[in-house]
Amino acid sequence: xxxxxxxxFDDIFRTLRGAGxxxxxxxxDSLREVRRALLEADVNYKVVKEFVKSVEQSAVGEKVLKxxxxxxxxxxxxxDELIKVLGExxxxxxxxxxxxxxxxxxxxxGSGKTTLSGKLxxxxxxxxxxxxxVAADIYRPAAVKQLKVLGDSIGVEVFSLEGKKxxxxxxxxxxxxxxxxxxxxxxxxxxxxxIDEELMEELDQIKAKVDPDEMLLxxxxxxxxxxxxxxxxxxxxxxxxxxxxxxxxxDARGGAAISIRKVTGCPIKVxxxxxxxxxLEPFHPERMASRILGMGDIVTLVEKAQDSIDIExxxxxxxxxRKNAFTLEDFYDQMQQLKKMGPLESLVGMIPGMxxxxxxxxxxxxxxxxxEAMIQSMTPxxxxxxxxxxxxxxxxxxxxxxxxVQNVNLLLKQFFAMQKMIKNVNKFKIKGLPKGxxxxxx
Amino acid sequence: MxxxxxxxxxxxxxTRDNIFGKIGRIVTGRKIDDDLLDEIEEILLKSDIxxxxxxxxxxxxxxxxxxxxxxxxxEVFSLLKKEMAxxxxxxxxxxxxxNGFKPAVWLxxxxxxxxxxxxxxxxxxxxxxxxxxxMIAACDTFRAxxxxxxxxxxxxxxxxxxxxxxxxxxxxxxxxxxxAAKTRGxxxxxxxxxxxxxTKANLMEELKKIRRVTEKVxxxxxxxxxxxxxxxxxxxxxSQVKVFASAVGCDGLIVTKLDGTAKGGIMVAIAEELSxxxxxxxxxxxxxxxxxxxADEYVEALFES
Ligand SMILES: Nc1nc2c(ncn2[C@@H]2O[C@H](COP(=O)(O)OP(=O)(O)OP(=O)(O)O)[C@@H](O)[C@H]2O)c(=O)[nH]1
Ligand SMILES: Nc1nc2c(ncn2[C@@H]2O[C@H](COP(=O)(O)OP(=O)(O)OP(=O)(O)O)[C@@H](O)[C@H]2O)c(=O)[nH]1
Ligand SMILES: [Mg+2]
Ligand SMILES: [Mg+2]
Numbered sequence: 001x002x003x004x005x006x007x008x009f010d011d012i013f014r015t016l017r018g019a020g021x022x023x024x025x026x027x028x029d030s031l032r033e034v035r036r037a038l039l040e041a042d043v044n045y046k047v048v049k050e051f052v053k054s055v056e057q058s059a060v061g062e063k064v065l066k067x068x069x070x071x072x073x074x075x076x077x078x079x080d081e082l083i084k085v086l087g088e089x090x091x092x093x094x095x096x097x098x099x100x101x102x103x104x105x106x107x108x109x110g111s112g113k114t115t116l117s118g119k120l121x122x123x124x125x126x127x128x129x130x131x132x133x134v135a136a137d138i139y140r141p142a143a144v145k146q147l148k149v150l151g152d153s154i155g156v157e158v159f160s161l162e163g164k165k166x167x168x169x170x171x172x173x174x175x176x177x178x179x180x181x182x183x184x185x186x187x188x189x190x191x192x193x194x195i196d197e198e199l200m201e202e203l204d205q206i207k208a209k210v211d212p213d214e215m216l217l218x219x220x221x222x223x224x225x226x227x228x229x230x231x232x233x234x235x236x237x238x239x240x241x242x243x244x245x246x247x248x249x250x251d252a253r254g255g256a257a258i259s260i261r262k263v264t265g266c267p268i269k270v271x272x273x274x275x276x277x278x279x280l281e282p283f284h285p286e287r288m289a290s291r292i293l294g295m296g297d298i299v300t301l302v303e304k305a306q307d308s309i310d311i312e313x314x315x316x317x318x319x320x321x322r323k324n325a326f327t328l329e330d331f332y333d334q335m336q337q338l339k340k341m342g343p344l345e346s347l348v349g350m351i352p353g354m355x356x357x358x359x360x361x362x363x364x365x366x367x368x369x370x371x372e373a374m375i376q377s378m379t380p381x382x383x384x385x386x387x388x389x390x391x392x393x394x395x396x397x398x399x400x401x402x403x404x405v406q407n408v409n410l411l412l413k414q415f416f417a418m419q420k421m422i423k424n425v426n427k428f429k430i431k432g433l434p435k436g437x438x439x440x441x442x
Numbered sequence: 443m444x445x446x447x448x449x450x451x452x453x454x455x456x457t458r459d460n461i462f463g464k465i466g467r468i469v470t471g472r473k474i475d476d477d478l479l480d481e482i483e484e485i486l487l488k489s490d491i492x493x494x495x496x497x498x499x500x501x502x503x504x505x506x507x508x509x510x511x512x513x514x515x516x517e518v519f520s521l522l523k524k525e526m527a528x529x530x531x532x533x534x535x536x537x538x539x540x541n542g543f544k545p546a547v548w549l550x551x552x553x554x555x556x557x558x559x560x561x562x563x564x565x566x567x568x569x570x571x572x573x574x575x576x577m578i579a580a581c582d583t584f585r586a587x588x589x590x591x592x593x594x595x596x597x598x599x600x601x602x603x604x605x606x607x608x609x610x611x612x613x614x615x616x617x618x619x620x621x622a623a624k625t626r627g628x629x630x631x632x633x634x635x636x637x638x639x640x641t642k643a644n645l646m647e648e649l650k651k652i653r654r655v656t657e658k659v660x661x662x663x664x665x666x667x668x669x670x671x672x673x674x675x676x677x678x679x680x681s682q683v684k685v686f687a688s689a690v691g692c693d694g695l696i697v698t699k700l701d702g703t704a705k706g707g708i709m710v711a712i713a714e715e716l717s718x719x720x721x722x723x724x725x726x727x728x729x730x731x732x733x734x735x736x737a738d739e740y741v742e743a744l745f746e747s
Contacts, residue, residue, distance in 0.1 A: 036493050042676030045488045108674065109699065109727070110555030139727075141594035142587040149586035149608075193702045220555070224490040224676025226704035247554060250639040252678035275554065275585070275637075 027059050030074050041292045043255035044228045047262045055081050075293075082289035085258055090282045091267035093120075093242065094214040096129050100177040102185045102210050104170075106203055106238065107218035108230055109191030112246035112272055114143065116218055117188040118150035119272065119280040125156060129183035134173040135160035136206065137190035147188055154277055166190070167205040174210045187212065194233035203238055215241045216269070219260055221248045227256035228263050235264040246272035249279070253292050326422055328415060329383040332375040335368065373401035374411055386412055479504060482522065489707030492677050495714040499525055523741050529710055530737035533719035535694070538734060539572050545623040545631045547660050549653060550696075551686055552670035554637030557698035557724055559588065561670055562634045563595025564724065564732035570601060574629035577602035579619035581612040581652060582636035592634050598729050602628065612636065612648065613655040620659035631660075640685035653690045667691045668721065671712075674704040683712055698724030701731070709740075 031052050038048045058077050094101060103120060105113045114137070121131040133151045135158060137143035144160050151158035159173040170187050177185045187206065192199035207215065217231065217240050234240060243260055248271045257268060268283040320326050375383060377400030382389050389397070394408045479500055486496040499522070506512070506521055548565065550558045559582070566576045578596055582588035583606050596603035604622060606615040616633055623631035635652060638645035656665055667690045671679050686692050700706050700723050709720050720735040 039487060039493050040677055042490075042678070045484060108702070110557065110672065112555060140591075142591035145590050146585075146587035153586075193699075195703060220672070220674070222553070222672070222675045222678045224674060224704065224708065225488050226490075226674050226702065229703045230674075247639065249641070250553065250678065251641045251681060252676070256676070 027056065027074070031056055031059070034074075034078055037294065038255060038258075038292070041253035041255035041294070042222075042224050042227070042259075043292070044225050044259035044262075047228065047259050050262075051081065051085065051258075079289055079293060082258065082292060083285050086261055086285035086288050087267050087283075088285065090284065091242070091269055092282070093216075093269050096124065096127075096183050098213075100132070100174065100182045100185045101214075102174065102187065102212040103214040103216060104187040104189065104203075104207065104210070104212035105216050105218050105244075106189050106234060107191060108193065108220070109140075111191065111218045111220045112244075113191065113218045114146055114150065114188050115275065115277070116216075116244055116246065116270075116272055116280075117147065117186045118154065118156075118277045120186050120270075121151070121156045121184070122154045122277045123280055124184045125154060130181060131156050131184040131186060132173065132177050132180075132182040133158045134170060134185060134187045136166040136170050136173075136187050138164075138166060138169075139190045143188075143190065150277065166202055167209050170206045171209040185210075194230045194237075200233070200237050207238060213241075215239065216244050217242070217260070217264070217266070218244045218246060219256060221245045221254040221256060221271075222250065222252040223256040225259075227259040231260040232263045235266065240264055240266045242266055242269040244268070244270045244272060245283070249273040253294060254288060255292055257288055258292065326419055327384045328375055328378065328386045329380070331415060331418075332372070332383065335372060370401070370403060370407065371411055374398075374403055374408055377401040386415055478518070482518075486707065489705035490676055490711070491705075491707035492680070492711035495529070495711040498714060499529075499710075526710060527737045527741045530713050530720070530740065533713060533717045534737065535719050535721070538694075538721055539569065539574065541629075541664070543664055544627060544629045545577070545620075545660065545664070546629065547620065547623070547656060547665045548630060548632045549635065549656070549665060549667045549690065550633060550670060551635050551649060551667060551690065551692075552637060553639050553672075553682055556637065556670045556672040556675075557696075558582075558637065558670045559591050559595065559634050560727065561696055561698060561722075561724060561732065562592060562632050563599055564729055565630075565632055565722075566595065566599035566601045567729045568722075568732055569630045569632075570599060575601075575627075576630045576632065577604060577619065577623045577626065577628045578632045578634065579604040579615060580606055581615045581619075581633050583608055583610045583612050583615065584636040588634075588636065595729075602626070613651045616652045617655045617659065620656045624659055640682050640689075646685070646689045649686075650689050666693050668694050668696055669718075671695055671697045671708065673697045673700040673706040673708070673723070674702060675708055677708070677711065679708040680712055680715060683716055683718055687716070687718065692718050694719055694721035696720070696722045696724065696732075697735070701725040 034055065035048055035052045038051065039045065043051070055074075055078055058081065059074060093103070105117055107113055117133055121133050124131040133147055133156055135144040135147045137147075144158075148158045148160070159169075159176060161169045161172060164172070166189065173187070174185055176182075187210070189203060189206065190199070192203075194200065215238050217234050219227065219231070223230075231243075243264065243266050245254065245257055245260075245268055248254060260266075261268060268285075268288075271281050271283050273279045273281055320330055374397055377397045378389070378393075382393060382397070389408075389412060394405050397403075398405045398408050482503070483496055483500050486499060487493065491499070502525055503518065503521055506525075507518060510517075510521075512518060512521065550562050550565075552558050562578055566578050569576045576599070578592065578599075578601055580589040580592045580603070582592070586608075589605050589608060593603060593605060602622075604615065604619040606612075612635065619631060619633060633652070633656070635649060636645075638649065640646065653665065653667070667686070669683060669686045669692045671682065675682075683692055683695070695709070695712065695718055697706055697709055697720055706723070712718060713720070720737075722732050723735050723740075725731045725733065
């Protein structure tokens with residue numbers, strides 16, 4: 001599931017390395033894989049096509065042909081180009097410099113608007129601003145109640161009116177805000193399809209009545225090819241000023257980000273990374289580019305780790321990774337820590353280059369227990385020097401862990417593959433990639 | 443039936459006009475060549491069918507066209523339809539309503555916001571309309587106002603409702619509901635669960651526990667885990683199916699929001715790779731916007747021009 005893309009790039013590297021220098025043909029070959037990778041990441045077909053063309057144009061040239069490590073060059077170009085599309089730097093939400101500032105949220109059903117409304121309110125509150133949540137969804141069962149519960153949980157007032165249409169509710173809310181020293185008004189509108197003319201028209205009316213400072217499209221990061229259609233239509237109708245991408249705490253590659261960005265030209269301003277109201281972050285184009293390429297996102301990994309991992313240990317590991325001094329002991333340690341953080345596969349997917357290295361390692365729990373038992377049966381010396389584990393040591397470890405020599409062999413083989421991979425990652429990181437794409441260069 | 447098909451066709455007509463209608467235009471009066479196959483590939487990819495499944499479909503199409511000496515490009519079109527329907531149909535089930543035992547428990551699962559609660563409401567109405575007695579249970583005790591939301595659906599469908607208070611242990615609620623369903627002898631118990639990303643181990647554990655506890659009252663083979671997939675979802679849906687299936691099993695999908703412009707091609711990708719059938723599709727926010735999935739109908743509606 002994970003790391004497929006990483007594998008592909010690994011394969012590309014291999015062929016490119018083998019070939020020594022880049023020819024137009026192997027640029028084309030590797031770009032075919034890039035295309036495939038982007039499609040698998042749900043970037044829209046048309047967008048992929050244009051994108052690949054522009055990469056090809058930058059790739060075919062002296063610069064690349066002369067380079068020693070052509071694979072790195074290609075990946076760098078692809079990565080740079082993706083960042084360019086996603087927006088070079090983070091664009092913040094409209095400042096709350098007039099009272100009231102109005103944010104209006106819109107999007108398809110279930111994309112995360114109501115939750116995001118709560119998050120924006122909390123974040124305003126933390127900046128010592130006074131927010132007001134406006135229940136402009138009169139359609140979904142218990143939508144008003146949902147917003148009220150969220151508002152209550154963070155001590156933010158919720159404005160609702162019975163028997164009124166959303167445009168009126170929003171207008172009244174704005175008036176109320178003006179009289180009550182509210183800094184930020186957040187309009188939580190109902191989910192709707194972009195082809196629902198009546199409801200799209202309703203958004204238009206709300207917009208005309210309240211003149212929002214921020215018109216945010218809230219889009220699910222798991223969205224497939226349809227992202228271009230919905231983004232186009234919402235943008236056409238409403239002149240979006242920004243995009244919020246939700247549910248990025250999952251394992252979707254999030255190619256929709258590229259599609260939406262391409263068709264609207266609007267910056268992605270915030271990302272939603274969980275169900276809790278504090279799970280809100282600014283958008284990082286570099287991370288997103290790495291994620292879409294499946295290059296891993298060690299930044300997020302490390303941040304995630306901070307919640308559940310001993311920071312000192314994490315730092316030590318990072319150093320070790322950098323020095324290629326990763327041992328079975330570290331591996332075991334990681335297993336223990338990672339177990340606390342969530343399914344291994346998703347974490348492994350965040351580590352660049354790990355996809356292939358861990359292929360075949362059973363990451364189901366029973367497999368993990370087996371691996372654990374084997375490592376537990378090793379002496380500290382063996383854990384630190386897996387290369388020294390010979391036949392008789394293997395038999396002892398197998399017996400001690402209730403496993404077989406084959407299993408011990410498999411574990412070692414996979415561990416060495418992983419070590420090698422880390423080495424490769426380090427090598428190519430240090431030479432080729434821009435800052436930010438280099439996970440070990442934080 | 444006719445009106446149902448009509449509604450489906452209407453919903454899919456945007457799809458058809460935009461995308462699949464094009465196949466008709468492309469294939470009419472053209473020779474089968476790489477360009478043609480490339481164009482078909484484009485159409486499939488744009489429907490979220492995914493690179494893997496698309497490659498396979500195209501490959502088969504090429505082979506079959508060669509083997510059967512298809513020269514008329516219009517025949518390619520019917521081959522393509524056949525191919526897609528076959529993929530979608532291979533996991534089809536007999537009946538969703540007649541089980542021969544009661545209660546049958548439908549455990550409704552899925553990632554956040556896909557339409558689980560709405561679908562529970564729709565299913566309750568559907569089973570009831572088919573003469574079955576139904577009970578629904580609110581095991582989403584986490585999301586704000588989730589219980590109230592389901593309560594409204596219980597009213598709309600007029601079925602028994604087991605509610606819980608926010609923060610209650612969802613497994614305990616499931617246990618109570620299963621016990622009540624058994625005692626009252628209803629035909630169906632439908633359990634709504636909280637949305638959870640398949641990548642969250644603790645939440646997947648919680649779901650496993652719901653199933654485990656329900657099994658204390660209801661035999662495992664009478665419990666059906668249904669995964670609700672948002673029809674707008676891209677390739678991630680495949681991992682969703684895999685992970686949910688390994689946690690609590692997955693014996694059917696319900697694909698929602700197909701009333702939009704998304705093509706739901708992910709169904710093909712899933713069927714191609716995993717043996718899970720699509721039971722129902724959701725085509726709107728009203729209580730009757732649910733239809734048993736019929737592969738032929740779906741493909742027919744998609745390709746009709
Ligand atoms: N994991 C995760 N879940 C999220 C995130 N944002 C929202 N959710 C969940 O997604 C589901 C839908 O969120 P809502 O905020 O109700 O979505 P909405 O867009 O308001 O939905 P409608 O009003 O019905 O259109 C809920 O279960 C939320 O808890 C996120 O970033 N990560
Ligand atoms: N257009 C359309 N909207 C749908 C469909 N099914 C559900 N929805 C809408 O999608 C949104 C989310 O639906 P819910 O039933 O709350 O989804 P859920 O999976 O229970 O959400 P969580 O419990 O928060 O994970 C609501 O606005 C529904 O009205 C459908 O088939 N078509
Ligand atoms: Mg909402
Ligand atoms: Mg729900």
